[in-house]
Amino acid sequence: xxxAAEVFGKAQTNPxxxxxxxxxxxxxxxxxxxxxxxxxxxxxxxxxxxxxxxxIPRRAALFPTYEHQVPHYxxxxxxxxxxxxxxxxxxDTWAHITHGFLxxxxxxxxxxxxxxxxxAEFVTERLKWRSHQPLQAxxxxxxxxxxxxxxxxxxxxxxxxxxxxxxTPIFTQNSMPALSEQDYQTHLKxxxxxxxxxxxxxxxKPFERN
Numbered sequence: 001x002x003x004a005a006e007v008f009g010k011a012q013t014n015p016x017x018x019x020x021x022x023x024x025x026x027x028x029x030x031x032x033x034x035x036x037x038x039x040x041x042x043x044x045x046x047x048x049x050x051x052x053x054x055x056i057p058r059r060a061a062l063f064p065t066y067e068h069q070v071p072h073y074x075x076x077x078x079x080x081x082x083x084x085x086x087x088x089x090x091x092d093t094w095a096h097i098t099h100g101f102l103x104x105x106x107x108x109x110x111x112x113x114x115x116x117x118x119x120a121e122f123v124t125e126r127l128k129w130r131s132h133q134p135l136q137a138x139x140x141x142x143x144x145x146x147x148x149x150x151x152x153x154x155x156x157x158x159x160x161x162x163x164x165x166x167x168t169p170i171f172t173q174n175s176m177p178a179l180s181e182q183d184y185q186t187h188l189k190x191x192x193x194x195x196x197x198x199x200x201x202x203x204x205k206p207f208e209r210n
Contacts, residue, residue: 015173018094020057021164026064027074031117032142033062033093035178038187039115041103041126042136042162056100057163058207061149061170062093062142073122092148094172095140099188099206102134103127107198109135115191139191141184143175 024040031037103109109123116123127135149170179187192204 015171016059018059018061018170018172019166021061021063021091021166022057022095023063023065023162023164025069026066027069028117029062029064029093029142032095032140033144033178035142035183037116038139038141038179038184039112039191040138040140041109041112041116041118041123042138043126043130043133056097056138058098059096059172060094060163061091061166062095063089063091063164070122073119074117075119076117086153089151089153090148091151091170092145093142094145094170094175095142097138097140097207099139099204101137101202101204103137104134105198108195108202111194111198112137112191115187115194139188142178143172144178145170145172146174146176 028037028040032040103112106124106127109127110120113120113123123135149168151166151168177184188204192202195202195204
């Protein structure tokens with residue numbers, strides 16, 4: 001029988017220090033953590049500064065949020081419990097953000113529908129919100145932390161913002177990837193093919209390493 005390292009990829013032994021966290025729906029983080037999804041669609045939060053891809057951290061903790069989670073926006077609706085606003089935040093996943101590109105047409109957004117948990121209604125609404133601003137697609141290779149990190153709630157975590165500075169850095173040693181490198185590349189190719197089916201000029205380009 002194959003061991004976990006052979007199936008899912010080798011555990012990460014060279015620790016990375018994470019000082020930034022990306023806020024995302026808790027249920028979307030679960031999908032990334034399980035390897036069933038590698039895609040996030042973002043327009044940024046109301047409190048976010050305008051931030052080009054060149055300034056997006058390439059590696060970040062994934063900070064679960066329960067704000068704006070709406071069951072009927074999910075392809076498979078689940079009961080979403082209201083979180084205890086006084087409960088600590090548990091971070092169990094981080095990600096290497098490998099690629100990013102902009103989506104400006106509904107055809108491109110619909111082509112990506114098989115690659116995430118959200119309904120067509122939700123992604124169409126997200127595309128049209130702030131219609132002058134393209135929808136950002138981020139592709140992430142997720143990793144499970146060996147030991148979840150528990151954070152006390154802070155006013156700096158609140159509000160509609162995408163990025164949070166971590167006052168206490170998170171170390172990633174012995175993290176386990178959700179997907180092997182081969183499987184991750186297979187997901188990337190399928191996603192690229194889907195976009196090219198409606199946009200012949202599209203080419204998936206990785207971020208430079210940093």
